[in-house]
Amino acid sequence: MTLPTILHDAPIAFIGTGAMGEAMIGGLLRHKLVEPDAITASDLHQSRLDEVKRLFGVRTTDDNRAAVRKARIVVLSVKPQVLSTVCADLNGVLRPSTLVVSIVAGARISSMAAGLNHEAIVRTMPNTPAQIGEGMTVWAATDAVSDKQREQAGAILGALGKHLFVRDESFLDKATAVSGSGPAYVFMLMEALIDAAVHLGWSRNDAKEMVVQTVRGSAMFAERSPVHPAEMRNMVTSPGGTTADAIYQLDKGGFRTVLSKAVMAAHQRSVALGALDEAKADATRSSRPKRTTRKTARKRR
Numbered sequence: 001m002t003l004p005t006i007l008h009d010a011p012i013a014f015i016g017t018g019a020m021g022e023a024m025i026g027g028l029l030r031h032k033l034v035e036p037d038a039i040t041a042s043d044l045h046q047s048r049l050d051e052v053k054r055l056f057g058v059r060t061t062d063d064n065r066a067a068v069r070k071a072r073i074v075v076l077s078v079k080p081q082v083l084s085t086v087c088a089d090l091n092g093v094l095r096p097s098t099l100v101v102s103i104v105a106g107a108r109i110s111s112m113a114a115g116l117n118h119e120a121i122v123r124t125m126p127n128t129p130a131q132i133g134e135g136m137t138v139w140a141a142t143d144a145v146s147d148k149q150r151e152q153a154g155a156i157l158g159a160l161g162k163h164l165f166v167r168d169e170s171f172l173d174k175a176t177a178v179s180g181s182g183p184a185y186v187f188m189l190m191e192a193l194i195d196a197a198v199h200l201g202w203s204r205n206d207a208k209e210m211v212v213q214t215v216r217g218s219a220m221f222a223e224r225s226p227v228h229p230a231e232m233r234n235m236v237t238s239p240g241g242t243t244a245d246a247i248y249q250l251d252k253g254g255f256r257t258v259l260s261k262a263v264m265a266a267h268q269r270s271v272a273l274g275a276l277d278e279a280k281a282d283a284t285r286s287s288r289p290k291r292t293t294r295k296t297a298r299k300r301r
Contacts (some may be wrong), residue, residue, distance in 0.1 A: 005295025007033050013071035015064050015086055017043040017052045020103055021077035023131040026054055030133070042067035049242035065093050073152060076102040076112075080277075083107050094118050097150045101156060105180075106273045107171055109142055113287030124151045125175045126160055128183045135161035136182075138175035140168070153258050173274060177266035185262065190215055 004135040012034060014021050025041065028034050039058040042051050049060040061067050068074050068090060075141055078086050083104050094100070096114060101122045102112055109123050124139040137157045149164070166172070190211050197207035222229055237243045250256075 006148070007038075007073075010034075010038070010072040010152060011070055012073045012075065012156075013067040014037050014039065014041045014075045014077055015067065015090075016076065017041045017048045018077060018079070019131055020126060021075070022052060022055070023133075024059060024077065024103075024159060025052065025074060026158065027133055028156065029056055030158050033155055033159060040067045040071065048248055055068060064089050068093055068098070073099045073101065073156070076100060076104055076107075076158070078104060080104055080106055084110075084115060084243040087112060091115065091117050096120070099145065099152060100235045105176075106270065106277055108274050108278055111142070111278050113142070120149060121145070122149075122159060123162075123169065123172060125172045125180050126157075127179050131161035133159070133161055136179040137161065138165050138166060138172055138179060140172055154230035173270040174267055176270040179264075180270075181266045185259065186215065195255050203206060 014025060014027070017025075020043070025039060028039070029036060036057040037059065039056070041049065041052045041058050041060050042062065042064050043052075043060075043130075043262065044062060046062065048215075051186050052058060053060045066088060074090075074094065076083070076086065084292075093157055096118075098118070099118065099122065099126065100112070100118060101119050103124050103126055104112075105125075107123070109121050112121055112123070113119060119142055122139055122141045122145060126135050126137040129135045130137060139153065139157060141153065145153070154163060154165070166175075168264055169176070193211045193214075194204065194207045197210060198204055222232060225232060261272070
C-alpha cells in the first residue's frame with residue numbers, strides 16, 4: 001500500500017513515550033501513515049524505549065537533541081513539569097522549517113515558542129480515549145505553520161480519533177473543560193449508575209456490562225442520529241413513565257446546573273494554569289543571561 005504523500009519523507013521525532021506518545025506512534029503505524037524507520041522516539045527511561053521498540057520497531061534514543069536533528073516534525077509528549085527543561089534542551093537545535101506538535105496539557109504556544117526559540121508550533125488538547133484511537137482532539141496553530149504542515153498535523157492527530165481545528169488558541173482552554181475533562185464526567189456518571197444498579201441487586205460485573213454498553217450505544221446512536229440529543233431523550237421519555245420520573249429527580253437535583261458549573265470551573269482552572277505557565281516562562285526568560293556577540297563586544301571596548 002502506498003503511503004499518503006502528506007507524511008511521506010517527513011521524519012517524525014517523539015520527545016516522550018508515555019501513554020499518549022505510544023498511542024500516537026501506534027496510530028500512525030496502524031493507519032500506515034509512516035514506516036517505523038521514519039519515527040524516532042526519545043525518552044529518559046530505557047525501559048520505555050525498549051517497550052516502544054519492541055512494540056513498533058521504531059528508532060529510539062535517550063538524547064532529545066539527536067532525535068530532532070533530522071526530524072521535520074517533532075511531537076512533544078512529555079509531562080508539563082518537565083516541558084521547560086525539554087524546551088531549553090532543544091533551544092537552537094530545531095530547523096526553522098520543523099513543525100512542532102505539542103500534546104502537553106496546559107502549555108501555551110507563547111511559552112513554548114519562547115522556550116524553543118521556534119515559531120512553527122501546533123498546540124493540541126487530546127483526551128483519554130485517544131489512547132484507543134477514539135479521542136477528540138482540539139488544536140490551534142501559529143501563523144508560521146504552513147498549509148502543508150497543517151495537513152500533516154491533521155493527519156497525525158487523525159490517528160488518535162477525531163480532531164477539530166480552531167484559529168483562536170483560547171478555545172483550547174474551553175476544549176479542556178468540555179472534551180479534555182469530559183471523560184471524567186462520563187466515568188463518574190457510569191460509576192454512579194453502576195452503584196445504583198448494585199443497590200437494586202445486580203452483581204457489580206453485570207451492572208458494569210449494562211452501563212458500559214448503554215453509554216457506548218447511546219453515544220453511537222447520538223453520533224449517527226441527525227436530531228438534537230434533547231429530541232433523542234424525548235424518544236425515551238414517555239409521559240408519566242419511569243424515565244419521566246427519573247428525569248424529574250435529575251432536574252430537581254440540579255443535574256444540568258451542576259454539570260454546567262463543573263465545566264465552567266474546569267475552564268477557569270485551565271485559564272489560570274495557562275497564565276501561571278506563561279508567568280514561569282517569562283521569569284525563566286528574564287533570568288537568562290543575554291548572549292554577547294563579537295560585534296557587541298567590540299563596541300564595548
